[in-house]
Amino acid sequence: MTTSTLTIIKKTWQLAFALSLSRLFNMITGFVGTLMIARLGHNVLAASALISSTQATLFLISISMLFSIGVVIGHAYGGKRYEEIGSVFQQGLLLATLICIPVIIIQCNIGSILIACGQNPQVAAINAHYFRAYSFAIPAFLWMISCQQFVLAVNKQRFVLFMSVVTLIISVTLSYSLVYGHFGLPRLGVTGLALAYSIQGWAALLAYLAFCYWNKEFKEYKLFQWRFRQNFHLLKKIFSIGWPITLQFAGDLLSFFVTTLMIGWLGTNELAAQQIVTQYFLLLVVPIFAISQASAILVGQARGAGAIHEIKRYGSTTLLIGLTFSLIAITLFIFFPHTLIRLYLGQGQELNLTMQHLASIIFILTGLRLFFDAALEIKTGSLRGLYDTKFPMVTGLILTWLITIPLCYLFGFYYHWGxxxxxxxxxVGTILAATIIYIRWLWQCNKFINT
Structure with a gap:
């Protein structure tokens, strides 16, 4: 093993590990907040399910376009076009500002939207109070994500990890104080959680801006020498790379919703079994998404530097790390399904033997899916590093809506396989998508090497 290979593995691992832990801390923040408001009463418990799902959907769709900022800055960083980094940074903040507008409008009208969708008026009212207060957090979070993408693209991932720990502590402390009225603060219930997130978001944004402003290594990037008007072409570039990512995210979230509806048609037992497996799957997908983002940044840096052969090596290294992680997860799913079920349900709750057997089978199948899903997500991230986002988006939408969803209905209901x-x-859909995306990755690599 050569020194350069060791360097590539070390660099890949450091970025992927920092991103994975950061995403995990963010998940813990959301989980603790939801747990706090769920204890405020039956109506709030019901509303918390809608709050968490609506918030996650809006947040993921809105930030997905901003992932392209890290890719474009990574190109400039690899190519040592340092002043361009500052220009992309500023245009990224502008794009985040534009995204804020529709998100805030939706959140301020979420009560009416939920009532129109047939939700309970009391539950809709609780959501309306929450999202009106949470609207103050949206600019802070989107601007912070833009800053975060810059910091990651210039290999300062330790600061991102540090900030994730700090924001977790701030969020839990403020949430506990404002939801329940401790430490001399008013008891605000659901609204208190939204205000806690808002304060946390603005505090984190100020910390990121201070880090970007006072870090001596960033001076040559000219981050705060305003030049918006001269660089609108970079805004167009970020948007052109980012919108397919957003559409792909939206398609995946919608397909997940439709699949869940189908499982609901089967009955509450099947839905309960699926819920247990899904929670573990979503937890384990977090590191895979982080590795995918790391792959996009590292491949982008290599392309920007003109290090053509390193493009393939970074892509292979991130894939190896992701597949190794997925194999560990598969081992847990195959050999310890009953333990995982008991951990999720806790004391005093049990599935009947039939549902335990079903959940065990679903764990094994989901482990197999996770392996191919890891390959799919990581190679999609690698392609983003080459500015190739439209092909994965089109492939994903076609396979999801023309093959996977119809097959789900066919296998589940026509053949009665449940x-x-x-x-x-x-x-089946994941294997097809992973195969096509991997072939696309090999084709793109060979194209860059040959040209």
Whole structure:
């Protein structure tokens, strides 16, 4: 093993590990907040399900376009076009500002939207109070994500990890104080959680801006020498790379919703079994998404530097790390499904033997899906580093809506295979998508090497 290979592995691992831990801390922040408001009463418990799902959907869709900032800055950083880094940074903040507008409008009208969708008026009212207060957090979070993408693209991932720990502490402390009225603060209930997130978001944004402003290594980037008007072409570039990512995210979230509806048609037992497996799956997908983002940044840096052969090596290294992680997860799913079920349900709750057996089978199938999903997500990230975002988006939408969703219905209901059939159909779709995206990655690598 050569020194350069060791360097590539070390660099890849450091970025992927920092991103994975950062995403994990963010998940813990959201989980603790939801747990706090869920204890305020039955109506709030019901509303918390809508709050968490709506917030996650809006947040993921809105920030997905901003992932392109890290890719474009990574190109400039690899090519040592340092002043361009500052220009992309500023245009990224402008794009985040534009994204804020529709998100805030939706959140301020969420009560009416939920009532129009047939939700309970009391539950809709609780959501309306929450999202009106949470609207103050949106500019802070989107601007912070823009700053975060810059920091990651110039290999300062330790600061991102540090800030994730700090914001977790701030968020939990403020949430506890404002939701329940401790430490001399008013008891605000659900609104208190939204205000806690808002304060946390603005504090984190100020910390990121201070880090960017006072870090001596960033002086040559001219981050705060305003030149918006001269660089609108970079805004167009960020948007052109980012909108397919957003559409792909939206398509994936919608397909997840439709699949969940189908499982709900099967009955509450199947839905309960799927819920247990899904929670573990979503937890384990977090590191895979982080590795995918790391792949996009590192491949982008290599392309910007003109290090053509390193493009393939970074892509292979991130894939190896992701698949190794997924194999560990598969081992847990295959050999310890009953332990995972008991951990999720806790004391005093049990599935009947039939549902335990079903959940165990779904764990094994989901582990298989996770392996191919890791390959799919990481290679999609690698392609983003080459500015190739439209092909994965089109491939994903076609396979999801023309093959996977129809197969889910066919296997689940026409052939009466139930939850096992729906899960198997998802595996088929994931394998097809992973194969096509991997072939696309090899083709793109060979194209860059040959030209």
């Amino acid at each position: 939850l096992i059939g729906i899960t198997s159909a998802s595996i």
